[in-house]
Amino acid sequence: MKAAVLVVMAVSLLVTSSSAQAQDEPLTLVGWGVASKDLDTFMAQAADVGFDALITGSLDPQFLRQAVEAGARHSIKIFTHITPMGHVKSAWTAAYPEQPIPWQVLSEDEQAAASFISAGRNIYLIPYQWGGEPIMTNEVLTTPAVCFSNLEARALLERMIDTVASVPGLEGLGFDGFGYQNYHRCYCERCQRLFEEFMKARPELGEEEASVEFFRDMLVGYINHLADYARSKRPDIKTTIHIWPVFAPEPLYGNRLDVDYCGQTAAWYTLWPQEKIAKYSRIICEDARRYYDRQTGVGMIGYYDRPGEFPVKDAAQVEMELSTMIENGCRRIQVCSTIHVINNEEIAGVFRRHFAQ
Template sequence: MQTGRVLLISGILLAAALAQEPSATRRPGRVLTGWGGGKPDEVVPQAAAIGFSELIIHHDNAAVFARTIELGRQHGIDVYAWMYLGDLPAWKKAFPDAEAPMQVMSAAEQSALAALTADTSLGKSGYQYGGEPVRAGEVLMTPLLCLHDPRVLEAFTRQIDEILAVPGTAGIALDYVGYQNYHTCYCPTSTRLLEAYQAEHPALPANVARQRFSLESLVEFNRRLAAHAYARRPEAKVITHIYPVYLPEPLYGNRLDLDVCGQTAAWYFDPLWSEQKIRAYARVIAGEAKRYHARPEGAAMIGYYNAPGKFTVKSPERLRMELQAILDSGCTRVQVCSFGDVLRTPEAAAVFREFFGPAATP
């Protein structure tokens, strides 16, 4: 009840601010994209008042998705459908009678997963939940479909067809396209394809071959999904966030030929990233966005949760530092997850509005 009251009050204040400035609701030259969800009639006007240009939401509820698109159009916000490699319902819809081809980890990695699952400490002893680990032996707790199985690609291209058939959809947003162990997959299909790759590259040491194969597979999977979207609807946009981390090359996102590649510049959890690291990553994200392809724009992703019982909540001063460091480094596109947490936290919303709203001054 208290959370709902805070959200309502902040929404009223933000809506009032928006009403006072009907002709300009965003800082020119900057793009703020939110990952998350919520009731469309509450979150869309609030997001517009802060300065969001894009919202990425789940599309499984057709009525909510359509209403968000409708309100987004009224407020100048593009709405994207969130797609992710952990979407087992998408698999079941495409192949209802087939067992899902899940990624396979090593025995040691499975043991690490069991230990993480059993860890009930605050923050799971420093676990980074798919971000860059700060201790050895981390894996993603979310099971993922294997991107090497061609049926997974088929399931997701079917989903793209459904999404892009919805009137007003701006495009698709890819997430969780990676490896549960942050580097490879050991399932039979992956092993067979790796062996074929090694046969084609006999001079490569086994570890180098696996690393290249795994990276090239990530790039190719993204490429095929994006190409399918463009073929289906040429004006559609494809954006992504690189997650979970690919440890051999954390900032590989500029290899992807799509519209906007979001890469983490400031993660959620303790230990929070240093300003130096944020600036260094943002420079790469923006400055090397077109290193391999002419199309992509780079976006710096900021993690923000307001869950004080589980994680440290970033202060307004902390958020201001992160955003200023990113912008100073030449990156004018920012993604934030969860935008719902931003909206229901007035002090956080105020900081984002400083940088992306009509009165932005930093």
Template sequence: MSRRCVLCALAGASWLFGCLLFGALPGAARAADDSRAAVTSVTQAPYYWTYWGWSGPVYARQPDATAVERPGLGIAGGEEWYERLHSEERVKAMADVGISLAVTHFYWGLGLESEREDQQRTAELVKLAHKHGIKVLGYCKSGSSHYALVKELPEPEKWISRWSGGKLKIYDYKPAESPNIPPMASVEPCILSPEWLAYMKRAIRIGLEDIGLDGFHFDNTCRSPCYCERCQRAFREWLVARHSSPRKLGLNSFDEARLPLLRTPSPEIRDPLEQEWVRFRCHIMAEHLDDLARFARSIRPEVILLHNPGWPRRLDQPYRLAMWMPLQSRHFTLVWAENGNSARMSDDVLISQIRAYKEAAAVGFRAVSTTWKGGVVNASGLPQTPEEVGLQVAEAAANKAAVPGANWALRPDGKGDRMRIDRPELREALAKSLRFVRGNEKLLAGGRPVRDIAVFKTFDSMAFNSPEAGPLVSGVEESLIRSGFSWEMVFGEDLRRLDGFTTIILAGQSHLSNKECEAIRAFVKRGGNLILVGDNGRHDENGCERSPSPFEGLDENRVARVEADAVRSTVSVVGLGEEVRVLLPKGWKQLADAIERVAGSRLSVRLEFPGSSPESPAIERVAGSRLSVRLRGANTVAVSGYELDGNRLAVHLVNYAPAEQPKDLCLELGGRWEKSRAARLLTVDGSERNLRVRRDPQPRLELPPLGVYTVLIVE
């Protein structure tokens, strides 16, 4: 027996990270009770958002303020732009366009007293916004601050994080003329610092009680490791609380435990101590965010809480940034999806925020896309054409867990007070798109995602084996997007969510707990279908090898296997704006075939692509007639299906190549809709037409050429 397995045997099941999320650890049950009850109605409210200037003159006057951080104030005449930004004329105009939620400046990390001038302007803006029905969130710097803050929060050694060598985490330190720290250096606070937490709570109270904000945008809520003595002590206490003996971690004494060093590139993590460190960091990040959320709700229960974890960008976020969305984000109303994934086709790569929206739906928050095209963080990375504006809104509207809006509208457009929304063609494109979405709110209200296919992901696989699991999961997701399927995500933290799905896909989920394995086996025994991509379940959650495979002995008619090499994708991150490019795997049709074999007409809906057979043998074999819907005819159109009351089906179709209106499209409907006779086709330009459901033999709809965004209501 290897040393690794000896440690596993000593640990038994050790400590399951999942128990943290199910409430077995201190604070988790409390968070589950108060957070979900407090945020559900606020989360599901209809929001249509825009940026409203995220920094004011106080910050813009600082020497290290960048053009991105002081839009408009860093150019000649920027003061005119800033004044107009806070005018009632601008507020009313944005309300008329359809905007109902603004994210504006409040606290930039210089100090609450230092920024009082800017905050008073925010308070004036809040009053105008409320007059016109717009709620306002205040930007609140969280993941970093400025060294100038020591004027208000002294003794920096108590609240600034430390590098592994013990030095304070101070960025952009330039000791050219003096060894003293420059007053505008950026620093990273330690989330375990009581001084820092108290200061953040002071900011929250001022924002809600003095400024009148409706909520906050906490920025940069991810963290690299801190190596201060406080974190070292907390880690040892964590180990003592989780393990009866240090031998389970390969130690003679818990006092020997040291915070591991972060490795680059992110490795497969086999050492039990290093695994506990990753869990510990994710846990304390979640506790920090939970504490802020509970404090804000103690002042105002209906507060809107948005945070930005720099997501989704990396495949190794749990390891590198202490971020696992099912843990940290379930306490929040909204989560920023900040990257370069502005919706479009680029060199046959479909760039999208679909993964963010699916993850949001699985956890229970809503995602707000703030994105730049091509990883370029300047005006050229913002929408330039009406089609790009419409596509950005359409992608969000097609996913109920997203918030449609415009990150570009009020940004400066040259000198003076001009803004990008002043361009008539962009303004009309935004207004038209939002009119369509808002006009169909009641029609689509209460829609529930069709439970055709779910991609199953676990913390232990994604955190401890990201080099293998990440490209496989990304490849599966991209194959589903490009194959015309409607699909969702399920996380190991919420196994109840498996119920009702037709097909579950495991891709490179090498680390599965016994509980997760049993839940998946039970799913198949109840009649569900399972697709295994690559090696799954060969380790338990602690990395101990498992033999035989946990999925042996299942009904082979309900199980399909796809080789890892067929679906593994190449994932790259491009530019300062961090555009995530996921290449369509060469064997993507093998996955589509596998779904057809096991699910087939059991799916609700599918949009078909050229050259695929009506009954691709792989997916049909395992799913049969249980899929609800599938689109055939184009692999640049994404599909989202929702069940509506009255046994109706809503299908959202988003065309990522609007310059090319795909023709000869076929939308296949599942057996549940075999009695349907017709469907209504709704488009952004206001046109509506009826389509007849044909049968040959499966019910299907032949679609006209598609624009950017189309909604079908099958009745």
């Protein structure tokens, strides 16, 4: 009885001390997206809303240097991200013009779904989740990504990291688009062969369970390899990600990643109920250090001002989402897109109230 009381006391002390510590950390706001011109004006606007850091997708060293300089004038740190989608597509075409791009392979049903989703305006007429947790059977992303078992493609991403690591003053490297086009696996011949070898080595697992573990760990290993590679090039480089597209069997796998700032979706572009936002925020931020001390959990909120294409989020909705994330332990928050927030005065005001000094 006494021991049980002591355990309860010890647990409550631990909980109190960790949440008190979290509340002491400053609230920071990071945005995906940087304007392509008038950088100084843009950085001034971003600083006014309360952004501390921005993530661009440019790999042009000259643009990155300009962004770093403009950001520094307004105390905004700059990251640039790489993707296994468009970035690899252009790099592969330049490096191996005769060889097809080693895209991930979909099943026949998924391929048919991809064609249907891509046709006409279907994507806006069905309950499509844009790489977030799917509602429909066979929902897939319409953008292909390279297969994570292809090492030539991975080497092209390493060359991009070389470029990123060489830009003076750049805060760090971001990852975007690292996931499966069908949200769970790749069906190419090599992945199929590797998966069969894995199943032979782990006969205690059923096929479904084995698939989740094998393809999750392939994805995690791929991202962690690239993050390690970046640190081998520049030991002080910071790494960040937004987990997307979702890994449907385990949406919040992000704490398995050895990155500094792990962004996971806490409030998606489609309207999630408040209870889900609260629950996800707690998991993202409380479990961030389960595998790696380096990691800070980051809640991601989606905001697009594109009526007719994405659900409209008014100021009250954005306020509910942000305050729920903060009340449930998120001290660092990512939003996509920076530009849509800045350009909507009412929404910018909601962010300003939480983040501007």
